[in-house]
Amino acid sequence: xxxxDVAGELRSGMTVGxxxxxxxxxxxxxxxxxxxxxxxxxxxxxxGGPDVGLLVAAGxxxxxxxxxxxxxxxxxxxxxxxxxxxxTIELTELDEGMLHWGLLAAAHRLPFLPIRAGLGSxxxxxxxxxxxxxxxxxxxxxxxAMPALRxxxxxxxxxxxxxxxxxQYLGPDPYFDDLFxxxxxxxxxxxxxxxxxxxxxxxxxxxxxxxxxxxxDGVVEAPGGAHFxxxxxxxxxxxxxxxxxxxxxxxxxxxxxxxxxxxSGDETAYQAAVGRFRAARAAPx
Amino acid sequence: MTAGxxxxxxxxxxxxAEAWRGDGAILASPMGxxxxxxxxxxxxxxxxxxLLADGEAYLEDAGGLIEGWLPYRSVFTLVAAGxxxxxxxxxxxxxxxxxxxxxxxxxxxxxxxLLGVRGAPGNTVNHPVxxxxxxxxxxxxxxxVDMVCGIGYDRAAGLPPGAARFHELRLVVTNLAVLDFxxxxxxxxxxxxxxxxxxxxxxxxxxxPLAVPDRVPVTRSPTPRELALxxxxxxxxxxxxxxxx
Numbered sequence: 001x002x003x004x005d006v007a008g009e010l011r012s013g014m015t016v017g018x019x020x021x022x023x024x025x026x027x028x029x030x031x032x033x034x035x036x037x038x039x040x041x042x043x044x045x046x047x048g049g050p051d052v053g054l055l056v057a058a059g060x061x062x063x064x065x066x067x068x069x070x071x072x073x074x075x076x077x078x079x080x081x082x083x084x085x086x087x088t089i090e091l092t093e094l095d096e097g098m099l100h101w102g103l104l105a106a107a108h109r110l111p112f113l114p115i116r117a118g119l120g121s122x123x124x125x126x127x128x129x130x131x132x133x134x135x136x137x138x139x140x141x142x143x144x145a146m147p148a149l150r151x152x153x154x155x156x157x158x159x160x161x162x163x164x165x166x167x168q169y170l171g172p173d174p175y176f177d178d179l180f181x182x183x184x185x186x187x188x189x190x191x192x193x194x195x196x197x198x199x200x201x202x203x204x205x206x207x208x209x210x211x212x213x214x215x216x217d218g219v220v221e222a223p224g225g226a227h228f229x230x231x232x233x234x235x236x237x238x239x240x241x242x243x244x245x246x247x248x249x250x251x252x253x254x255x256x257x258x259x260x261x262x263x264s265g266d267e268t269a270y271q272a273a274v275g276r277f278r279a280a281r282a283a284p285x
Numbered sequence: 286m287t288a289g290x291x292x293x294x295x296x297x298x299x300x301x302a303e304a305w306r307g308d309g310a311i312l313a314s315p316m317g318x319x320x321x322x323x324x325x326x327x328x329x330x331x332x333x334x335x336l337l338a339d340g341e342a343y344l345e346d347a348g349g350l351i352e353g354w355l356p357y358r359s360v361f362t363l364v365a366a367g368x369x370x371x372x373x374x375x376x377x378x379x380x381x382x383x384x385x386x387x388x389x390x391x392x393x394x395x396x397x398x399l400l401g402v403r404g405a406p407g408n409t410v411n412h413p414v415x416x417x418x419x420x421x422x423x424x425x426x427x428x429x430v431d432m433v434c435g436i437g438y439d440r441a442a443g444l445p446p447g448a449a450r451f452h453e454l455r456l457v458v459t460n461l462a463v464l465d466f467x468x469x470x471x472x473x474x475x476x477x478x479x480x481x482x483x484x485x486x487x488x489x490x491x492x493x494p495l496a497v498p499d500r501v502p503v504t505r506s507p508t509p510r511e512l513a514l515x516x517x518x519x520x521x522x523x524x525x526x527x528x529x530x
Contacts, residue, residue, distance in 0.1 A: 021357060047357075048401075068401035075400060084388070084398035093387065095406040097361050116365070116451075117407030120436040120444050126392050142445040172342035173356040 001218045003033035003225075003267055006188045009218070010034065010153060013062070015043040017103070017149075017184055019156030019177035020229065022072040023049040023237055025169075027157035027190050029225035029267050034060060036266070045149055047099070047176065049229060050245060053079035057248075057255060058263075061089050065149065067096035071242055078249030093126055094118070094146075100176065102149035107182035114143035154184035157226045158210065159234055161189055162197040165216030166209055171232040174210050181215040190220040192234045224271050240281060241274060291507045293460060294319060294525040296479050297419075298515055299507045300463050302327040304372055304415040304456045310334040311412075312355075312363050314371040318528045320417045320458075322519050324372070329514055364404065367451050370413040372458075373405060377430040378416060380473045380493040381437035382454040382466055384409075385430035392432050405434035410441075413453045419528055421459035423492035438471035460529050462487045463504055468496025477504040 301323025390396030
């Protein structure tokens with residue numbers, strides 16, 4: 001299927017989990033497809049990066065569920081900041097480990113999982129629905145009861161997949177992409193290249209087959225689909241373009257210029273515009 | 286400069302290194318350049334068993350060779366197991382060590398959105414935590430933080446019995462001094478001032494009453510071997526000086 005087909009499966013108000021971590025291996029082609037769709041009012045669950053920032057900037061997000069939103073090499077995500085400071089988005093702010101536990105609970109069809117993280121902090125203050133649970137054993141320890149974070153849809157980007165949706169990561173970290181898919185009603189996987197199943201094991205060990213086709217409802221071939229986030233070993237983060245993205249948060253006019261330059265067409269047009277950006281930088285002054 | 290004449294940044298590197306003294310084979314997670322140099326210096330000298338990650342998903346040994354795999358999912362397990370000592374930054378820090386990296390102002394509509402709580406709540410209830418503050422000021426050292434991310438000793442004391450048994454705030458290293466939480470009721474205490482800094486300067490740059498002992502030691506200077514390692518091996522380009530600029 002195409003990235004636009006994936007966006008077409010979404011409905012306004014859905015809870016969408018997005019894989020990757022910070023500005024690393026984010027399913028950006030799928031995010032860009034959402035920007036071309038009429039979908040809005042999303043609850044986005046993410047180890048947040050520019051996926052969150054772009055969706056917030058485009059006004060598609062009602063609530064963000066996260067422990068952070070960052071661009072890694074640039075610590076603060078400018079569009080997420082603007083949304084928070086303008087009060088245009090709601091936030092469920094969780095410890096990183098709590099987010100992990102919420103996804104694990106959902107994947108295991110449990111109502112909650114106990115965790116120590118969050119005790120004594122202001123996370124319970126800003127999440128008044130959060131409860132604690134007492135161990136029924138002799139220790140009687142009181143812990144946070146992290147509720148399951150059930151997702152309507154998960155979106156992830158991997159290096160390779162076969163046509164049935166067996167997904168392979170070739171970089172150093174799987175992040176939590178498998179868990180996002182396990183926690184979701186339906187999952188969509190984009191990848192740099194769709195290859196025959198036999199080629200997957202030629203590219204990496206069997207442990208690199210992170211996601212089973214049993215979890216996947218659609219596969220999209222999207223070369224450069226994580227751009228401008230990293231997708232090693234296929235490519236690293238495009239730091240120059242990330243800086244261009246950050247500059248787009250300087251003013252409404254700057255954001256409009258960025259939209260016009262990069263987000264007004266389809267994915268092919270985006271990649272072509274990125275190519276022109278690179279060529280302009282490489283050209284002698 | 287001649288050996289023996291350490292810069293302030295070099296004193297800070299060694300002060301950060303001291304945070305990990307005696308920690309054994311646990312993951313050292315330094316946030317920031319100078320804490321990173323400190324952790325690597327500690328491993329090259331008095332804490333050889335420390336584990337250090339490369340910033341992605343590998344554990345690297347002192348020679349820069351990969352010695353293990355540490356994806357984020359494994360980091361979370363190390364955190365919960367307590368086999369880690371992190372040195373985090375702080376946008377705000379109060380006298381009992383409550384730390385804020387989330388946002389400034391009212392959480393519901395912040396004046397400045399920062400990183401978010403990240404792993405600070407879990408870190409502070411699970412394993413030792415230290416802090417690095419490159420600019421010691423009343424903006425950072427405040428009477429009350431706007432959002433408690435890492436929990437301090439007063440919050441830990443208010444938890445149900447046993448819940449805070451793994452809570453330990455080790456050191457706060459700044460550009461001016463080293464502090465700990467051995468004041469009355471685990472309040473922040475001035476532990477040492479860096480060479481050339483007075484206790485009065487540190488007190489003036491701190492927005493709450495600081496516990497100051499009668500005699501304040503001077504932070505130790507790097508040994509000649511430590512200086513050689515910092516300058517020759519760990520940071521030959523001198524990036525450490527920019528973090529304090």
